[in-house]
Amino acid sequence: AQSVAQPEDQVNVAEGNPLTVKCTYSVSGNPYLFWYVQYPNRGLQFLLKYITGDNLVKGSYGFEAEFNKSQTSFHLKKPSALVSDSALYFCAVRGLTGGFKTIFGAGTRLFVKA
Amino acid sequence: DAGVTQSPTHLIKTRGQQVTLRCSPKSGHDTVSWYQQALGQGPQFIFQYYEEEERQRGNFPDRFSGHQFPNYSSELNVNALLLGDSALYLCASSLGGDTDTQYFGPGTRLTVL
Numbered sequence: 524a525q526s527v528a529q530p531e532d533q534v535n536v537a538e539g540n541p542l543t544v545k546c547t548y549s550v551s552g553n554p555y556l557f558w559y560v561q562y563p564n565r566g567l568q569f570l571l572k573y574i575t576g577d578n579l580v581k582g583s584y585g586f587e588a589e590f591n592k593s594q595t596s597f598h599l600k601k602p603s604a605l606v607s608d609s610a611l612y613f614c615a616v617r618g619l620t621g622g623f624k625t626i627f628g629a630g631t632r633l634f635v636k637a
Numbered sequence: 638d639a640g641v642t643q644s645p646t647h648l649i650k651t652r653g654q655q656v657t658l659r660c661s662p663k664s665g666h667d668t669v670s671w672y673q674q675a676l677g678q679g680p681q682f683i684f685q686y687y688e689e690e691e692r693q694r695g696n697f698p699d700r701f702s703g704h705q706f707p708n709y710s711s712e713l714n715v716n717a718l719l720l721g722d723s724a725l726y727l728c729a730s731s732l733g734g735d736t737d738t739q740y741f742g743p744g745t746r747l748t749v750l
Contacts, residue, residue: 527679555736566641566727566741567680574736613679623693623735625670627679 525550525621527614529628536604537636544599544631550618556597557615558588604635641730641742649748650718658713658745662730669711670739671703672727680727686711687733723749
């Protein structure tokens with residue numbers, strides 16, 4: 524069965540510092556991995572995805588993520604956090620055996636302090 | 638170019654009633670997926686519609702049904718509402734491939750009393 528784990532409910536970081544939001548997955552075959560961000564009372568906004576190729580994926584708003592097959596991880600990173608990055612972040616996976624079904628993690632709330 | 642739109646924004650119903658939520662996909666997209674997001678949780682896949690047919694379904698009871706129209710817009714119907722159906726219902730549109738990105742609408746907040 525496919526699954527996604529976001530081990531941290533909350534991440535706190537100071538503005539200007541690098542941030543990492545962790546994600547691990549379990550899927551049969553090659554995974555398709557996604558990161559989304561959700562602001563209060565809003566839908567999800569797409570940040571980036573990994574399908575194949577280069578393990579380092581660059582996305583919107585300066586975010587990037589690194590696919591690590593051996594550790595089954597897809598951590599979201601940003602070199603310098605902004606207060607406006609404070610939001611709820613979701614990792615998601617789609618796998619060949621799951622068809623078109625996308626599985627989301629429970630989410631990680633990011634707080635960036637000025 | 639309009640993104641994904643959903644209506645209504647908010648809805649209050651009582652137990653046992655039926656509800657219909659609507660979604661218009663992003664221009665050029667032919668696939669619509671519906672998700673339920675309970676408070677404090679990630680979105681849960683309900684089903685996906687492609688070429689006017691339900692292509693895949695998640696672990697939701699038959700009380701949840703849907704429809705896709707020739708213009709690719711979609712409806713989600715929930716019958717015999719339960720208190721536990723209270724959630725944010727998200728619609729996502731995409732092209733039909735399994736690697737394609739889903740783009741989400743703002744959601745419909747359903748409250749069941």
